[in-house]
Amino acid sequence: MSISVDSAAGLAVKAADRAHVFHSWSAQALIDPLAVAGAEGSYFWDYEGNRFLDFSSQLVNTNIGHQHxxxxxxxxxxxxxxxxxxxxxxxxxxxxxxxxxxxxxxxxxxxxxxxxxxxxxxxxxxxxxxxxxxxxxxxxxxxxxxxxxxxxxxxxxxxxxxxxxxxxxxxxxxxxxxxxxxxxxxxxxxxxxxxxxxxxxxxxxxxxxxxxxxxxxxxxxxxxxxxxxxxxxxxxxxxxxxxxxxxxxxxxxxxxxxxxxxxxxxxxxxxxxxxxxxxxxxxxxxxxxxxxxxxxxxxxxxxxxxxxxxxxxxxxxxxxxxxxxxxxxxxxEGIVENAKRLGEDVIGPGLRELAERHPVIGEVRGLGVFWALELVKDRATREALTPYNAAGAAAAPMGELAAACKQRGLWPFVNMNRLHVVPPCNSSEAEVKEGLAILDEVLTLADAHTV
CATH class of the missing domain: 3.40.640.10 (Type I PLP-dependent aspartate aminotransferase-like (Major domain))
Structure with missing residues (x-):
């Protein structure tokens, strides 16, 4: 994949978006959408040359990755x-x-x-x-x-x-x-x-x-x-x-x-x-x-x-x-079989290993390339890391977690107190392990919110 830097083009894309595009599920004045320059396979990138491993499959839909x-x-x-x-x-x-x-x-x-x-x-x-x-x-x-x-x-x-x-x-x-x-x-x-x-x-x-x-x-x-x-x-x-x-x-x-x-x-x-x-x-x-x-x-x-x-x-x-x-x-290409193997041999075991090291993880659950980490303040009481449907300061721990992922080149899927692990079905084992290593880093930050 060829990634180049074109800051001026990125600024122009962002300006046109902010002037004319009305975004779903959003307070329009409070959002700052990323200007995307391209995508291939399990990755996409912006106009500044920053590349992201897509652990969200966008909205859990790019099952065969980008630009197959x-x-x-x-x-x-x-x-x-x-x-x-x-x-x-x-x-x-x-x-x-x-x-x-x-x-x-x-x-x-x-x-x-x-x-x-x-x-x-x-x-x-x-x-x-x-x-x-x-x-x-x-x-x-x-x-x-x-x-x-x-x-x-x-x-x-x-x-x-x-x-x-x-x-x-x-x-x-x-x-x-x-x-x-x-x-x-x-x-x-x-x-x-x-x-x-x-x-x-x-x-x-x-x-x-x-x-x-x-x-x-x-x-x-x-x-x-x-x-x-x-x-x-x-x-x-x-x-x-x-x-x-x-x-x-x-x-x-x-x-x-x-x-x-x-x-x-x-x-x-x-x-x-x-x-x-x-x-x-x-x-x-x-x-x-x-x-x-x-x-x-x-x-x-x-x-x-x-x-x-x-x-x-x-x-x-x-x-x-x-x-x-x-x-x-x-x-x-055996993509369904690959998803099953990734779940059984890589993602499931990898997430359970993370749970052993990070007290913020209350539960690991999933199948194939469809997994969630339930994040908690207290494993004993199962109190959620953030309250149900939290907003503003109450939702800050999950916002910090998402930002830390993006800073390290991982695009996460975050909802309420959960971190979903949903890469493309044709991801490689190396790509999944790259994402899990980043999660290991950022979950250390989230551990600070536990009792």
């Missing part, structure tokens, strides 16, 4: 052939993308409805479930994120929902399993599973099973904590849904396409949902793309009845070309 040559070439070739075409037509690259995805989704999820991203995927999955069942309520967990459009943000459990709520969404939230901070006073994973399922059963009973259209879960909760479900939990939810005629939706927007060391996280537990939503890793975000994988029973609902939804850019040829190239590259 096969995907870049596929986009270029498709642009020369057919840039765009309406979704009502049969287009070769659209059909091939759907076929490749359907081959890898669990069970009979063989029909693919394409969207522009994960939020729209969840919106349309909810619409399908409501129309399929004739019911309105949808249930989701408090520790979750499902997107920022109207229904998707109502489904979301984290604080980004609060400012967007209407109070008339038909969404019911419940507690999912989280053994480290159990809402059920569980003493182990088995108890957590049993009590979380009992809580869900009780919530459904009091809401009225006949009113519930769907339960939607992130297979492995992403931004809200990388919470790996205990053995038996997803199978238990599947059984509850079957018993009450409820559609089971798995949100694999972040966990899918190799992130957990399997094509889909559901494969770890051999659970087949009725609908599965995806985006991000399907093409590493090179061109916006998401979708819903649909079971035969739900697809049959719309065999003679029109599905009342659509998008101008559904199955956009450039996006589908990038998905075809991504899936093929992942298969040819």
């Amino acid at each position: 040559p096969k995907v870049v070439a596929a986009i270029q070739e498709q642009a020369a052939k057919l840039c765009t075409f309406a979704p009502a037509f049969a287009v070769d690259v659209r059909s091939e993308a759907a076929r490749l995805i359907a081959e890898r989704t669990p069970g009979d999820l063989d029909k693919i409805f394409f969207t522009n991203g994960g939020a729209e995927a969840n919106e349309n999955a909810i619409r399908m479930a409501r129309l399929h069942t004739g019911r309105q309520k949808v249930m989701s967990t408090y520790r979750s994120y499902h997107g920022a459009t109207a229904n998707a943000i109502a489904l979301t459990g984290d604080p980004r929902r609060w400012a967007n709520e209407t109070g008339v969404s038909g969404i019911v939230h419940f507690w999912g399993p989280y053994a480290y901070r159990s809402s059920f006073h569980a003493e182990n994973e088995a108890q957590e599973c049993e009590r979380a399922l009992a809580h869900l059963e009780a919530t459904i009973a009091f809401e009225g099973p006949q009113t519930v259209a769907a339960i939607i879960l992130e297979t492995v909760v992403g931004t809200a904590g990388i919470l790996v479900p205990p053995a038996g939990y997803l199978a238990g939810v599947r059984e509850i849904c079957d018993r009450h005629g409820i559609v089971f939706i798995l949100d694999e927007v972040m966990a899918g396409f190799g992130r957990t060391g399997e094509w889909f996280a559901a494969d770890h537990w051999d659970v087949v949902p009725d609908l599965l939503t995806f985006a991000k890793g399907v093409n590493s975000g090179y061109v916006p793309l998401g979708g819903v994988a649909i079971s035969g029973a739900i697809a049959e609902t719309f065999a003679q009845r029109p599905f009342p939804g659509g998008l101008t850019y559904s199955g956009h040829p450039l996006a589908c070309a990038s998905a075809v190239a991504t899936v093929n590259a992942m298969a040819e």
